[in-house]
Amino acid sequence: MIEIRWHGRGGQGAVTSVEMIALAAIEVGKYAQGFPAFGPERRGAPVMAFNRVSDKPIKIRSGIYQPDVVVVLDPSLVSLVPVTDGLKPGGILIVNTSKTAEEIRKKLNYKGKLYIVDATHIAREELGVPIANTTMLGAVLKATGVLNLNAMKSPLEHRFGRVAAKNMSAMKRAFNELKSAKAA
């Protein structure tokens, strides 16, 4: 079972990201959970959302405290929120940033597996808005291999209708442009 924690800001679509992952996983016959950090939220405030994906039934109804993967949707959260808290040793950190891997490592004092991509830039180009939630799906898929890109097609189409194709392109670009920085 893989446990993923997403960090975003309210209104940036972190909950949509976990929804897409959960729906895609369920469609290909896996078991999955997608849920927000429970509680009141407001636009702009840091929020978290979570996924569990497994080939076996998931019988856990508690929160995720030691994720295998942490995804940071908003670059500014790196200096604001302890995004690496609880990340399992050997776990993966995926950050949306325009900075270099070294700068991220220094800011977070993080020596583990790191993947970065400038998803905001890709989103601006492909979608015309700096909302990177669907773009980052590509990064997560590439870094973890939890699902194939094709698995995302149906949930994205169902959710985004006419603009699904643009979201698919943004996702594919992040998939291809993801940079990995080996553990220091």
Added chain:
Amino acid sequence: MAKKKTEQKKWPEKWQEVNPGCMVFAAGNAANYKTGSWKSQRPILDKQKCIKCGICYIFCPEGCIQEDEEGYFIANLDYCKGCGICPHECWPGAIVMREEEE
């Protein structure tokens, strides 16, 4: 489950006989309860003064004043509780309250 009952047993009944939901199926059976026994005064109508306006009928809180064949509005003493609102509202003063006789 019990079949729908259309007659109302006199209460109290055995618990098995209580209608489901305590529903009452005898429509209008509140009429069996003669609240007229509560009154200590009764309204008396002076037909000479009565102008058959029906104001007493409108104001009666019990709804027990009824129009008779001649058009006079008479309180049904089975239900009249003697509240005294009808003489209070009667413009020509055609109604007076009299003590209930023993």
Added chain:
Amino acid sequence: MGKRIGMEVAIAAVEAVALCNIDVAAVYPITPQSHIAEHMADVIHDGRIDSEFITVESEHSAISACAGASAAGARAYTATSSQGLMLMHEILPIVSAMRLPICMANANRAVSGPLNIWNDHTDIMPQRDSGWISLFTENGQEVIDLSIMSFKIAEDPEVMLPCVVNIDGFQLTHMIEPLELPSKAEVAKFLPPRKPFASLHPDNPISMGCFAMPDTYTETVVAKEAALVNSKKVITRVFSEWAKRFGRKYSVVETYKSKGADTLMLTMGSMGETASTAVDEMRKKGAKVGLVKLRLWRPFPVEELKAAIQGCKTLIVMDRALSTGGAGGPVATDVKSILYGEKKKPRVLNVIAGLGGRDLTVNDFVAMFDMAKKKKDETFEIYGVRE
């Protein structure tokens, strides 16, 4: 058989109820039930079902509107949580006394004060004695299945009682997970239109919601009690029918790896799933532990519970609520009372945990089993208090 889909459980609850051809929904939103209120409004507004959505001004009005609709023969539905359920409180026993088969979803949430929007069972416990059938769900599939079954149970001519389906707030309501929705045709075969025992209509005047003097009231209480206790037979029958039609089996009391267990834990609601993972881990290490899950809370399934705990030495009863100033948690208090007269009974230990949404992890349940081994006295424990 439905298609396996991913859906948020609150949305799925509404989709399940929509398959049941309800006539009236009167719902007032409250966190964490709000997605149910919103989606029900959408479904009716979009004309997907032929129903009325009454935008009431409070939960008291919601249940009152349902009562009026149900008395007139409609299939009525509402949903609420916590303070909303508390606001409905004065109407709940009236609805059950009137034998109106209203169905309700309750998104279990802590009761104020202090104000807390997260999951526990303190909202449903004060409604214990209200005469409603009360069912608990563990996962999204159970929410769908029990929501549909609740109409069949409630409207059965031998029952005619309102029914509440408890759904852990946030833990379940806001969870996207794999689900199967039955088709409209399948539900239509399972659940025929409502045939009220009696309903208000000018053509056939009757009175509902009447008055009872001291010399009649006791008999009405006994009649209502008999109806609630006997409803368990119907509930079991409806569960069997569901198993035949849809392949998913439910019981009023369910067990998980309880065979040969010397310590059993009793849970209600979604924490049972996490507890079952703890049982798996402990069993792997050789511990003789198991789980008993109470699906039916009211009427309390006395015989089935006694049968489920046969042979165990210790029964840990998990409560997600505290009866303040009383003998501990409501579930444990009931269990102890039921076992009082038994010659052979296990040691019953009450653990109260998960209050106000405090998370219960697999490790927490393992710790509770360990604590039960070491506990010397019979007082109730509130798990994880910082002191």
